[in-house]
Structure formats: structure tokens, C-alpha cells
Amino acid sequence: MSAAYRLEFRGVTKTFATKKGRGEPLVAVRDVSVALSDGEVVSIIGPSGCGKSTLLNMGAGLDRPTAGQVFVDGDLVTKPNSHVAFMLQKDLLLPWRNILENVELGQEIQGASKSDRVKRGTELLARYHLGDFAQHYPHQLSGGMRQRAALARTMAMNPDVVLLDEPFSALDAQTKLVLQKDLAQVLWEEKKTALFITHDISEAVSLSDRVLVMSRRPGTIIREMIIEIPDRPDPFKRRRHPRMGEYVTELLGLLGIVDGTLEDERKADA
Amino acid sequence: MTSSADHGQPSRSSAGPSLGEKIALALSRREVWISLGFLVLFLAIWEWLPPLAKIPPYILPPISAVFKEFFRLLHVENLFLHTGLTLIEVIIGFVLGSLLGMVVGYALGLSPMLEFVLSPYILALQITPKVAFAPLFIMWLGYTVYPKILVAILIVFFPVLINVLSSVRTIDPAMINLARSFSASRAQIFWKIEFPASMPNLFAGLRIGSTLAVIGIVVGELVGGNKGLGYLLVLGEGQGNTAMVFVTIILLTVIGILAYLAVILAERRVLHYMPERQIGPV
Numbered sequence A: 001m002s003a004a005y006r007l008e009f010r011g012v013t014k015t016f017a018t019k020k021g022r023g024e025p026l027v028a029v030r031d032v033s034v035a036l037s038d039g040e041v042v043s044i045i046g047p048s049g050c051g052k053s054t055l056l057n058m059g060a061g062l063d064r065p066t067a068g069q070v071f072v073d074g075d076l077v078t079k080p081n082s083h084v085a086f087m088l089q090k091d092l093l094l095p096w097r098n099i100l101e102n103v104e105l106g107q108e109i110q111g112a113s114k115s116d117r118v119k120r121g122t123e124l125l126a127r128y129h130l131g132d133f134a135q136h137y138p139h140q141l142s143g144g145m146r147q148r149a150a151l152a153r154t155m156a157m158n159p160d161v162v163l164l165d166e167p168f169s170a171l172d173a174q175t176k177l178v179l180q181k182d183l184a185q186v187l188w189e190e191k192k193t194a195l196f197i198t199h200d201i202s203e204a205v206s207l208s209d210r211v212l213v214m215s216r217r218p219g220t221i222i223r224e225m226i227i228e229i230p231d232r233p234d235p236f237k238r239r240r241h242p243r244m245g246e247y248v249t250e251l252l253g254l255l256g257i258v259d260g261t262l263e264d265e266r267k268a269d270a
Numbered sequence B: 001m002t003s004s005a006d007h008g009q010p011s012r013s014s015a016g017p018s019l020g021e022k023i024a025l026a027l028s029r030r031e032v033w034i035s036l037g038f039l040v041l042f043l044a045i046w047e048w049l050p051p052l053a054k055i056p057p058y059i060l061p062p063i064s065a066v067f068k069e070f071f072r073l074l075h076v077e078n079l080f081l082h083t084g085l086t087l088i089e090v091i092i093g094f095v096l097g098s099l100l101g102m103v104v105g106y107a108l109g110l111s112p113m114l115e116f117v118l119s120p121y122i123l124a125l126q127i128t129p130k131v132a133f134a135p136l137f138i139m140w141l142g143y144t145v146y147p148k149i150l151v152a153i154l155i156v157f158f159p160v161l162i163n164v165l166s167s168v169r170t171i172d173p174a175m176i177n178l179a180r181s182f183s184a185s186r187a188q189i190f191w192k193i194e195f196p197a198s199m200p201n202l203f204a205g206l207r208i209g210s211t212l213a214v215i216g217i218v219v220g221e222l223v224g225g226n227k228g229l230g231y232l233l234v235l236g237e238g239q240g241n242t243a244m245v246f247v248t249i250i251l252l253t254v255i256g257i258l259a260y261l262a263v264i265l266a267e268r269r270v271l272h273y274m275p276e277r278q279i280g281p282v
């Protein structure tokens, strides 16, 4: 690999035409430049509606920037490609396919043989503690298991870059912790490069090498914070690290949350 | 949900009970016996109330007279032939109407342009009472089976079309993006995502269509021809033979139930992956 970065957003701006073409076009993100080195895990936090998902869609090649470019391994991204895979808050498991068939979806679309697919899928399900549920249908699984299956489906394509859009935000607190640990381990062991969107600040800090903070719309990166805590594959251990609270407090401040009130509320009171 | 639930057993095992077990289970339920009791009560009232209330048989023949008429018609009017013909017409009309509704529904769903251009006409046609076309079709095609089948096709077409169209239109765009992220072609997106995702809606349309098909055929037969149960209705009316009209109504109901059951059975097979309560009762 000759490129300096695995994933790079270079001066990316995205505007949407507003409904019925009337009024100002909506600037979702403005002039965002982010670069992820090989194996790096970077989180983005920011107020909702600031354009995080928009950024991710452009990274996946599902949408084109209005201005600027996105590169994967130095190649300009113009359409979806097999080096990048994404995972969303919604598991998007197809209800008519069993778990194994869901995990096979990507390979099936790309024309892999049935035996290859089953082999890879079975391997992945075992790795994600779903071995006994290969033949089950999504509705028979709990939310945490479904999200695990979605992670397995994402990894089935063996992507270099993984884009995660609030993947755990619909889960209860305990399940979330377990899945965070699973994810952290997989990303570490398989040396994946990951862009992770979340609104959970401690999740961002405990999983990432770097945390980027976005402003409200039009979203742009207002702060970069390098997380200098060891043990990235073990978020539980990281959470107990003395510097953890320091990072979290600083990020809370950047998001305008001070003393348990929101910046907006304080402005409204004034 | 806790992490123990996370590893817990699924809510329902994949293999369901056998048919025999289901019947045994049904017979063990009190509601089923009460329901059967109702049927017996209904038949008893039908048998004994009319004579007691001095209702003449040409208004309301007792059920035993209807039974007698059934066996008479088997010999005299070749009832099997008329019933069989109507059944076949219903099946053909239903199948063709459903296929047409599916093809047009998916085509409109996949092409917003086409939908925009055609939707006013489709709406207008949907409002037109389809059975009003029956005389027209008979004028065009004569006293054959074709005008009857045509009415059925037309009447089955719309609920299937509308249901398929709405399912394609309301599919979660994230689902489509998922397939796109795997570099799926347009055809793959249709066959792997949109088509299977439309199955619950398609079957909702088919359920409605199966009962409408019977209406379409009967109206066609009522308007013209000398075969089928619709014709027997006209004949019975002309002869003042109330029992014959009842026999025909009951047979038409049986055909409707069979068509509906066929759809339900197919639905159970195709939608086997859904939680049972979402498929709904028969």
C-alpha cells in the first residue's frame, strides 16, 4: 500500500437542496478534512443533525461530496467499493434470511460460491458467539445478538475500512459494554481502520485513538483529541484509567454541556 | 435485555407442531367447541324456525330442503360441471389478475417517472366499479368464459397492484444502501431486497384479491351465459326456486373459502420467517 492514509476526507462539503427547491440549500457539512492511518480508530462526536451520518455515507461511496474529495487507500471514492464496509444503528438484517444467510449477503452479491460463503459465514458466527444461531431468523434474536450478526455481516467482506454509525446506541447499557469490547478486540486483532460515530462520549474515548468533535450544522471539525490511554483492545480497562474522566469532562465542555445543563438551555434562560 | 438474555434461548423454535398436533390442540380448546355449537344452533334455527314462524318455503326454505335441492341439482342440472367451471374461472382470473398486478406494481414502484405519469389513470380506474365492465366485455367477447375471467382479472388487479406498489415505495432506504454498499446491481437490489421485502404486502393484496375474484366471476356469469354458478343463480331466480339460490350461494362461499385458504397456505409457507402473530388468523 503506497498511500499515506487508509481513509481521507479532503476539504469535504455537502449541501442538500431543501424540499421543493425553495429557500437556501442546506449545508450539512462544511470543509471537513479527516485522515485515518492504517489501523487507526477515530471517533466523531457532535450534536445530532450536524452531518455525521452524511460524512459516513460519503466515506462509503453511497453519496458524493458537493465539494472536496474522499480517498480510500489513495484512490478517489466515486461509488461503493469492497474495501469499505459500514454498520448502522439499525441492524438491517433481512427478516426473510436466517442469520447465516444474512452474514452471507455481501459475498452472495459479489458472486462467491455457496460453499465459500457458508465456510466464511460459519467461521464469523463462531467468532461473534452466534454459532448456535446460524439457522435462526432475526426476530428470534435479542437486540444485542442482532447487532452482533450485523457486525459479522460487515466483517464478512474483510474490509480494510469500517464505518460505524452509532452502532450500539439502541442497546441497553450492559449489552452495549459487551459489544464495545467485542468490537474493540476485533478492530485491534484484524488491524482495521475504523471511523466510529457515536453520541456516547465515554464510548468514543474508551474505543478510539482519536476523538474528533464536530460543531452544529453546518458541521465542521472543531477539535481533535488524541486519547493517550493504552490498552485500546480492552475498553473495560481503559474506563478505569485515571485520565478517562479528564477526557470525558473536556469533551462534555466542548459539546456545551456544563454542570448538567445544555448551552441552549442556558441561552434560553438568559 | 441483559447480557444473559443476550445469550439466552430464542423466543420460538424453528420447527412448529405438526398438523395432527395442531388439530388435537384446537379440539382441546373450549372456544372451538363453543364455535361448533353455534353452527349446530344456527342450522337448527334455520330448520325449525321458518315453519314455526309460518315463513313460506319460497321465501326461506328450511336447511333440509336446501340439502334436498343440492342432491336434485347434482342429477338434474349437472351441478358439478357448473361449480367446476366457476372454480376454474376463479382460479384463472385470480392468477392472471395477481400476476398483472404484481408486474405493474413492481414496475411503477421501481420507476417514479412511470408512477407519476400513470397514477392519475390508475386512480380513476380504481374508482370505477369494475363489475360495471361485465356487460361490455360480454358484448365484445360473447357468451364465453373470457369476459368472466376478464372481469375477475380487472377486479383482482388493483388490490395487488396497490399493495405491491406501496411496499416498494415504503422500503427502508438504508436497506437499499446496505445492498449498494456491497456494490449490488439494480437487478440484485430488486431480487435480493425489494422483492422479498414486498412479500407481506403482496399477500395482503392476494388475500383481498382471492375473495374479489369470486365476485368478478359471478357477476360475469350473472350478466350472460348459460354455465357456471352465476347462471344457476339466474335460473333459480327465474324459476322461483329459493332453495336452488341458497345451494348456489353456499357453493360460491365454499369456492371463496377455498381460494382464500389457498392464499393463506401459500402465505404461511412464504412468510415462514415471520413471528406467527404477525401473519394473523385464517
Ligand SMILES: Nc1ncnc2c1ncn2[C@@H]1O[C@H](COP(=O)(O)OP(=O)(O)O)[C@@H](O)[C@H]1O
Pocket: A016, A017, A026, A028, A047, A048, A049, A050, A051, A052, A053, A054, A055, A217
Ligand atoms: N438526503 C438528504 N436530503 C436533505 N437533507 C438531508 C439529507 N440527509 C441529511 N440531511 C440533512 O443534513 C443534516 C445532517 O444530517 P445527518 O448527517 O443525518 O446528521 P447526524 O448524523 O449528525 O445526526 C440534517 O439536518 C439532515 O436533515
Ligand SMILES: [Mg+2]
Pocket: A052, A053, A054, A165
Ligand atoms: Mg446520524
